[in-house]
Amino acid sequence: MQHRLAVDIGGTFTDLVLEAPGRSFSHKLLTTPDAPERAVIEGARLLLASAGVAASSIALVLHGTTLATNALIERKGAKTALITTEGFRDSIEIAYEHRFAQYDLTMERPAPLVPRALRYTVPERIAADGGVLLALDEAALRAVCAQAKTDGVTAIAICFLHSFTNDAHERRAAGIVAEMLPGVSLSLSCEVCPEVREYDRASTTIANAYVRPLMDGYLAGIEEGLRALGVAAPVLMMMSSGGLCTVGAARQFPVRLVESGPAGGAILARYVAAQNALPRVLAFDMGGTTAKLTLIDGGKFHMARSFEVARAYRFVQGSGLPIRIPVIELVEIGAGGGSIARHDALGRIQIGPDSAGSAPGPACYGLGGTSPTVTDADLLLGRLDPELFAGGTMKLDMAASQVAFTAMGAEAPVGVAEIVDETMASAARVHAVENGEDTAGRTMIAFGGAAPLHAARLAQKLGIERVLVPRGAGVGSAHGFLQAPIGFEVVRTRYTRLDTMDETALEAMFAEMRAEAEGVVLQAATRDGLVETRTAFMRYRGQGHEIAVPVTQGIGAAALHDAFVTAYRGIFGRAIPGLQPEIMTWALSLSRPVADPAVLVAPAPAATPAPSHRRALTDPATGLTQDAAIHHRDGLPPGAALRGPALIIENETTTVVPAGWSATINAAEQIVLEFTP
Structure with a gap:
């Protein structure tokens, strides 16, 4: 009998699901933040024992984690340096040159992951068309390496100007750095994010370098621990795009795992929507640390090319670190079961974004936590049975919750529940409006340990009258991993004008991109059933941003022009006569899709047992x-x-x-x- 094991590490709980044909088993335990792999191995051991399944029968392990996200948010990554073109060390601090809160005189920008003293520069210059304006100064680079060694750097991001058009300088620099600093982790922008826009490319590459040593060690520990347990199966990692990749790809590009857990939940919601033939869905995932909301329309996610992580200013756009990777578009807020409640200076109830996490956890866990949290409020409102929490394996201490809320007052639990639900409702409304959608009339699909507790009230606030709670909702993201397709996306910035487009050169570029994608996908799948999707990111000449336009194989300039006009009109309601389109970036995605499930048939009415x-x-x-x-x-x-x-x-x-x-x-x-x- 072949089995699959799915593991999701959250900020508070680690969830495991063991799947076999026709049945599944699940287990939930507190995350071990000092060594996250410990909870995974211990949970797998307990789950296999309770299910009576031999570790050797596991055919595949699917894994998602918030480790990279938490490292970025908590600034607990490697000591990272940036090597960039001389004169451009401050680009990551200048950012977009705008204020995200223009009327706040005390506003502070988030500090870059790399302090100024560790931003090294080297004389070199690649032109926008890929030509070499100034050769790489290798002597200066060797001096930089000596300084990095003195500074104790353990990770380096290399990001030269316009390297997405010509990567020769970055490749040569990487060779010299590897020679002089063996053991230092390297991330090249021409590999991590070979796209136009200097700040976004640098920010993404730095984030990858910052978390890479941590993730590299963690993933090696996971594989070693599973082997020691007797699990010899390959491990696939969930990416923020909703696809699965190999551990090797994840260790090279850990930044692609930043939203892996929420992506798994979104995949579960799409699967449930297909089962119930639901055209308009709001996926609601609430765990111990955060809440995530995702729109799904016609069985498709809203996808984005970039997002921000670690927003430092009330979750305002522009106050975080931009990451340019394919991602399922969602809104994530610091509202989970462990979110800490307090009164602000005006006496108003404030929830989070800080969380009690798994250590010490909410007061009712009895693990040393003393702050009032959303979970404590839910317990005092009667939403949780203290004797049946976690299947009765973890008794909740109601007296501890009462003590935690003493300073806030007897009515505070009601206020906390209302405030956290209204916070999530506001986030959902804004997210819907930003996507040109509405929440009213949708069906909510709720999953995560805390979501079913709050789903009905949140639905009322959003004008939603139907909520679905899947089987195993408390470990929903792990269930979603089991429905995820194996896939990988490759991106290239190649500025192209339609009137001079070389279709032969374009096909050659796509062939190179396909080969790169196959290098990842074929480690976990065969060629049979693979689907290739091509996309051009186009705009009218003179515009600052692009829209996604599907590209069919062998498409010509005229057909691509018509496809752009159709896509542009669909978004903005009109085309612009007289302006010529241009392509900035090309993307190729290679994946093995998962078939949609059959639509459910309504069951016959059955007697409802008496309440216990x-x-x-x-x-x-x-x-x-x-x-x-x-x-x-x-x-x-x-x-x-x-x-x-x-x-x-x-x-x-x-x-x-x-x-x-x-x-x-x-x-x-x-x-x-x-x-x-």
């Missing part, structure tokens, strides 16, 4: 406290139905069914909540 017991549940929407029926999810068969107030409890999460809502179990054992006042 009842407990007081406070509804923040009304402030009323009522007796809620407690049901165990395993005891609810497909076709069962019940009305709120009720709690549906499973090992990894609890679904709150407020008064005015009903819950039914569909054919896939998913909970369907509907607002039926």
Whole structure:
């Protein structure tokens, strides 16, 4: 019997799912931040033992982690240096030359990952067309290497001007650095982000260099630990784009893993949407540290070419570090079960973005935490049963939660629940508007350990009347990894005018890009069933930003012009006569798609078992406290139905069914909540 193991490391919990034909097993345990691989190995050992499965029967391991993200946010990466073109050491500090909060006189920009003293420059210059204006000064570079050794640098990012058109200087520099500084981790912008726009390219390359030693050691430890456990299967890593890559590719480009966990959750939501034939979905993922919201329309994600990580100023755009990689577009905020609550200077309730994490954790965990958190509020509101949390393996201390909230007042838990839900609702509204969409009328798919607790109330705030909670929602991202396609994307900036486009040269470039993508994909898949997707990022001449235009194989200049006009008109409502389009960047994606599941058939009505017991549940929407029926999810068969107030409890999460809502179990054992006042 062949099995697959999926592992998702979050800021608070590590989730594991073991899949076999026709069945699955899951386990959730606290993350071990000092050595994240320890929780993975321990969780895998416990899960295999409880499932009665031999480690040798694991055929594939799928893994996503927030380790790279947390290293960037917490500034706990390697001591990193930048080697760049003479005169351009301050480009990463100048950034876009604008203020993200123009009326805040005390505004501070986020500090670059590389301090100015570690930004080394070398005389060299490549022109925008790839010509060599000034040869690389190798003597100066060797002097820089000597200085880097003195400074104790362990990672270096090399980013020369216009290296995306001619990488000769970066390649030669890498050879000299490797010779003089053996063991120092190198990241080249011509490999990490060979695209136009100097600041974005440098920021992405530096971020990759900053987390690479950490991720390299961690991934080596994971593979070693799994082998010691008896798991000889290959390990594939979840990327922020929603595809899977090999560990080798992940160790070279760890920056592509920055949003790997949320991407897994989005894939799960798309799978559930396909099962239920849902055209418009809002995916809601809330764990112990953050909450993520994603729009899915017509079975497709909203994709982006770049995003910001570690936003330092109230999550305002422009206050973080730009990362230019393919990513599923989502909004992520510091609102999780472990988010700490407090009163600000004006006496208002403030939630997060800091989190109690797994150590010490919320006060009710009894692990030393004393700050009031969202989880403590949920416990005091009756949303969590202290005896049944985590399948009864972890008893919650209600008295500790009460003590934690003493300073905030007896009514604070209701306020905390309302504030955190309103914060998430505001983020969802802004995210929808930025994508030209709306939240009303959508179906919400809720997963993550804390999302089913808050889903119904959040849905009310967003004008959503139906919520789906998948089976195993508490470990939803890990389930999503099991549905992810193997794939990789290669990008090249090659400025091209349609009136001078060389189709033969273009096909040669795509052949090189395909070969690079195959170098990753074929390590984990065969050629059979691979799908190649080409994209041109185009704009009208004189514009500052591009739009994505699909490119078919062998497309000519005239057809590409028409495709651009169609895409432009679809976004902006009109084309611009008299202006000529141009292409800045080309992308090639190679993947093995996963087939959509069959649409579910409604089950016959089934008798609903009597509740196991009842407990007081406070509804923040009304402030009323009522007796809620407690049901165990395993005891609810497909076709069962019940009305709120009720709690549906499973090992990894609890679904709150407020008064005015009903819950039914569909054919896939998913909970369907509907607002039926």
